[in-house]
Amino acid sequence: MSVTIRQIAVKAGVSRGTVDRVLNDRPGVKPHVREKVMAIAEELNYVPNAAAKALAFSKKPLHVGIIMPPREIEFFQEIRDGIEEAADELKGFGIQLEYCYVSNQNPEEGAAVIRKLVKDGVNGIMFSVMDDDLIRLSINQAVDSGVPVITFNSDVEQSKRICFVGQNLPQSGRIAAGLMARVLRSPSKVLVVAGHLSIYAHRARVKGFGDHLSGSGIDIVQVIEGYDRFEDTYEKLKEALTRYPEIEGIYMATGHIGACMDVVKGMNRPNRYRIIANDLMPEVEQGMREGLIDFTIVQNPAQQGYRSLRMLYELILNGKMPEQQYYYTETSIVIPESL
Template sequence: MAVTLQQIAEAAGVSRGTVDRALNNRGRIRPEVEERIKRIAREMGYQPSRAGRALAMAKRKIRIGVILQYMETPFMQQVLKGVLEAKEEVESFGGTVKIYEIEGVEPEKVMAAMEELREKGFNGIALTPSEDQLLRARIDQYQEEYGIPIVTFNADLEDTKRLCFVGQDTFQAGRTAAGLMWEMTGGNGQVAIISGQVANPGLISRQKGFTTEIKESFPGIEIVDIRYSYDDEWVASKIVEEFLELYPELTGIYITGHGVKGVCQTLQKLGKDKTMHVIANDFLEENLKWLKEGTINFLIGQDAAVQGHSPVIILFQLLFDSKAPEKEYQYTDIVIRTKYNMG
């Protein structure tokens, strides 16, 4: 049975009207009393009615902005689906969610979108950041000066004032890839890394995790080169051709982001698709095809839909219920797939 305001009032030793003012932030109540009432309501499992929540939303004008970068990539299209699901949920209660889609790495466009959201009275922002000092400063400014909470997702800028991060623990994902490479190579040989955008914090972290674990735990493996495809399949294919020319003894390739199609097609064309050890990321249709064929040995996955959905809901809960996120780092699971457990 649903918990009523009267039951909360009796448990708190106050009137029903005081409970109503506390739970709906209507003022005329001491802060310590308001906090005690909210705590008791949470402990009792109180849930406002849908109609009541919609009415409160209309009064508060909760507006959340979502800014996505790297939108030309298939993975971010999957993240967008999660954002759209959260948008539908929030707007069913009378809130507003505005989405900005940016291709590539464009911190200036991110900051312009942030400013537009601020000027229009939006009171929470979720964004996928890139490595940029001005963007770091802007995130801090929005939190400290404007009181607008920022949630980062998919990639993180840890030493900022952002509220929390939702996404993969990319450093651990990189370490996981290093362990898998050790298993395949027997702990010896030359390997190379193909990354995507230079300024993508998530890819930087995967790369660091991989190189750190190799150096600390597997000294018999030599990382001979690191190149960037900028999420371009043609560039990725040319990198592979150059790797094989420069390093004829190369035994493994770790792909931290996109470029899988270019890498695998080139390995197949050069007859290296069954002998080269390849580890890539994300359970995308193209990647799963190469996993099934055996050109990719391992795929390391993350939950794209959660990365899109959770940041919006975290901001909604903060703005509507004053419920802070439970953890600063809300990591999605690191999942490993081979052609034998594709599902």
């Protein structure tokens, strides 16, 4: 038989209203009384009533903060679509989303947004920006204060985040390396383009790619950071390809694919570069149709957004802790002939 608030109140010698305030973490209760009520609730194995919680959230919506890179990064629109799909399914239970867009180059900004959301009383946070000690500290402080954090698309390792939802990123890099080894002969030289190596997703792909190619005779000449900006990617890639004419392959681990296509089209060389990309944005699809991109590795971004919000909601509403640290979405390979 489930334990009731009345039973806890009787054993603690306080009113049911006091127990309700303690269990719902509301003010107005003396510290020693709060500790006593919590100890008795734990002793009796009290489990909150999910229906009652859902009713409460329908009156005062569950508030979820979503921290992600700037809106102009087109890839994240698919993740937002997945989040909105989950939110639409949960709207009858009460849910309020607060999107916060922060720079990929400013950890202070990301850390400050986490602290502000906690101060504003959010019930949970979804996070997908950079991996940095300041970010890690803010996530740990949020979780310690009772605000669960789930990372999606890119992880913050060695933090107290509840779990990560996204692609198996080192594996994605290894897949790219395996594909590159199938289209280039040894010995060969390749170039890697990433957005921000301060972001775990970008760094993990690059590492997986390099580790898998180690000893294969296919050498990485340079790793470029383009910061997801057209101008930076274009200038750095053009300079590298001019400096190293022996380069035969390009791995676009992340970064501005449109800039890569423009540079490649402008290079005067008899044999085309072998290019492996990530995701299936319009520029990638166009590059494949034009015969410039050999393969692209896709990761189901909509599912990352959808699953993260559903898991966070279940945790807050029902106390259902995710059973795993990592929830990987499907990774697949697209070739031009499959378009």
